[in-house]
Amino acid sequence: MLTDHAKLMQFFSEAEEVTGRKKLQKMIYILQKCNFPFEEKYQFHFYGPYSEELSLRVEELCNLGFLTEQKEEKKNFFQYRYDITGDGLDFLHQFQMDMPDMTEQIALLKAKSSRFLELVSTVLYFDGLSRDEIIEKVHTVKPKQNYTDMELDEAFQFISTISPVQ
Amino acid sequence: MPYKDEQLHEEKVFKDPVHRYVHVNDRVIWDLIATPEFQRLRRIKQLGTTYLTFHGAEHSRFNHSLGVYEIVRRIIANFEDSPRWDPNVRLLCLCAALLHDLGHGPFSHSFEKVFKLDHEHFTQQIILGDTQIHRILEQVAPGFSQKVADVIDKTYEDKLVVSLISSQIDADRMDYLQRDAYFTGVSYGHFDMERILRVMRPLEDQVVIKSSGMHAVEDYIMSRYQMYWQVYFHPVTRSAEVILSKILHRAKYLYEQDYIFKLKPTHFISFFNESVSLRDYLKLDEAVVSYYFQLWQEEDDAILRDLCERFVNRRLFKYIEFNPNQQMNVWKELYQLFQTAGINPDYYLEVDSSSDLPYDFYRPGEEEERLPIHLLKPDGDLVELSRNSDIVESISGKKRTDHKLYFPADLLRQLPADHPAKERIAEILHL
Structure with missing residues (x-):
């Protein structure tokens, strides 16, 4: 029961706070690609892999009082920040989960911008292709982002650094 | 005449309870409908187990796929005069619309969860694998099947084409809301689609709505909201x-x-x-x-x-x-x-x-979280729907869990x- 919710709570307890829904979407996708057992289903959208299931599950966790969502108005948009609550920690402690430790990966992901994580998750989305094909595909699906060769190199380097769960 | 341009000797029509008629003139579309892979969709219900609640909900993915094709055909007919519209993508759009749900299996939702499957993966396999669908698409042009698969996967280079099939106001949603309302017999789910089609405008990378059509879109968002609680999440x-x-x-x-x-x-x-x-x-x-x-x-x-x-x-x-x-x-x-x-x-x-059972609510969302519905102002500026519509803003903030x-x-x-x-x-x- 609610195991998928508990896995997300484990993520939030290790991340402590996450700023930005886009960043959250990409973090969970990248962790999934690193074999962490998150079950949310992703599809490719305008800004890369996106999971409606994740959006709704996070909304549920907020409505249950397990997470708080702070809405901050930026220049042309809103940004959301998520923090785990005491009730959330109590909920999490009731689960005996066999979830691998993801502290190191979360720290690496948190340190990066959402633009960079969008690039990394897009590269991972096309991971069945060769490096040259992936680069071509990234430029095709994200022409407006104008990702530079340096950013692409950094993305591939980041992917090789972030260790998948065995 | 090349196969891609071949027209039927006379127009074929399917009687349809939602759109009255589904019109087919292209030989390619007619041939795709006749394949075993597409005919299989007759044996997959659009709403899975909903027929146990609403006894009329026995309609199939076949009905819905034809409906999405018909809506895209009508949108393209409206776009043909626009300088932003590339007439060369017409057949690509029609094929992608017709085939977008090809990989759905029986009672998709439960099967996918229990057996760790993904119907999108099978849609790609049917289009690109050893199937009649694949052979027909390749007869249009070598590599055409890959283009259709990319549009459905939303990774095709022309975002305008993708947004017709998949965006927050697309042919897929406009068909299933009306079709599901019709077959379940509920009074929700209805909106003025003709009006929406008339106020849709093609831009470089997305379809937008002329701001004078905002109220028709509000109706569409409201019907999504009501259908969720009354039908999909019953x-x-x-x-x-x-x-x-x-x-x-x-x-x-x-x-x-x-x-x-x-x-x-x-x-x-x-x-x-x-x-x-x-x-x-x-x-x-x-x-x-x-x-x-x-x-x-x-x-x-x-x-x-x-x-x-x-x-x-x-x-x-x-x-x-x-x-x-x-x-x-x-x-x-x-x-x-x-x-x-x-x-x-x-x-x-x-x-x-x-x-x-995640349902795709309208979310204005955060910057670059996902593409919202944009209204096109008379001065050419774009504004996100909920910024102009109190109704949409109110629904967007409601508790939905x-x-x-x-x-x-x-x-x-x-x-x-x-x-x-x-x-x-x-x-x-x-x-």
Whole structure:
């Protein structure tokens, strides 16, 4: 029961706070690609892999009082920040989960911008292709982002650094 | 004349209860509809188990796919005069619209969850693999099948083409809302599609709505909201989905325990082994699944037998509201009480959450979270819908989640009156 919710709570307890829904979407996708057992289903959208299931599950966790969502108005948009609550920690402690430790990966992901994580998750989305094909595909699906060769190199380097769960 | 330009000698029409007529002139579209892979969609219901709640909801993915094709055909007819529209992508759009749901399997949602499948993956395989669909698309032009697959995967270079098939106001949603409303018989789900089609404008990378058409879009957003609560997330349908999932889990478990089924479940074996080939996938439609459920009512395993009998004869689980924040201890207690009562809680007790059946709400969202609906102002500026519409802003902020606890009330009532667990179970579940 609610195991998928508990896995997300484990993520939030290790991340402590996450700023930005886009960043959250990409973090969970990248962790999934690193074999962490998150079950949310992703599809490719305008800004890369996106999971409606994740959006709704996070909304549920907020409505249950397990997470708080702070809405901050930026220049042309809103940004959301998520923090785990005491009730959330109590909920999490009731689960005996066999979830691998993801502290190191979360720290690496948190340190990066959402633009960079969008690039990394897009590269991972096309991971069945060769490096040259992936680069071509990234430029095709994200022409407006104008990702530079340096950013692409950094993305591939980041992917090789972030260790998948065995 | 090249195959891609070939027209039928005379226009073919399908009578359709939602769009009145679906018009086909292109030979390619006509040939695609005639393939076994597309005809299979007749045997996959659009709304899965919803027919157990709304008896009219027996319509299929075939109906819906034709409907999406027809809407895209009409949108393109409106766009043809726009300088921003490239007439060379017409056939690509029509093929992608027609084939977008090709990979849906029987009772997709539960099957995908239990057997870890992804219908989008099979859509890609059918379009790119050794199928009649693939051969027809390649006859249009070498590499055309890949373009169709990319549009459906939303990774095609021309975002305008993608947004016709998949965006927050696309042909897919406009068809299923109206079609599902029609077949379920509910009075929600209706909106002025003709008006929306008239105010749609193609931009470089997305379809936008002329701001004068905002009220028609508000109606569309409202109908999405109402259809979610009244139809898609109906608690009785969710009960049927819970039982369906439990049947699949039980059958898989029994197979893994070397249980001898009375009839070898040949069609399911690759699903149980989680190594489903395209050929296996295409063979399993809802008619086949129903056949096995009929047979499994005669099985020796009491749990499989009972669950199938419930599903086939609509003897569903009852439910109560459940708050995981306040009732976790209740869950643990119930789990133990069920065990004491000899009722396996792994198959007869379930919490179902709204995120178990995710529905695509309209979310204005955060910058670059996902593309919202944009209104095109007279001065050429774009503004996100909820910034101009109080109605949409109000709906966007509403609480849209809930959790329900499902259980077999009939089985629990049959427990002997003096059973030590009965009174407490009845107290918790309000029996």
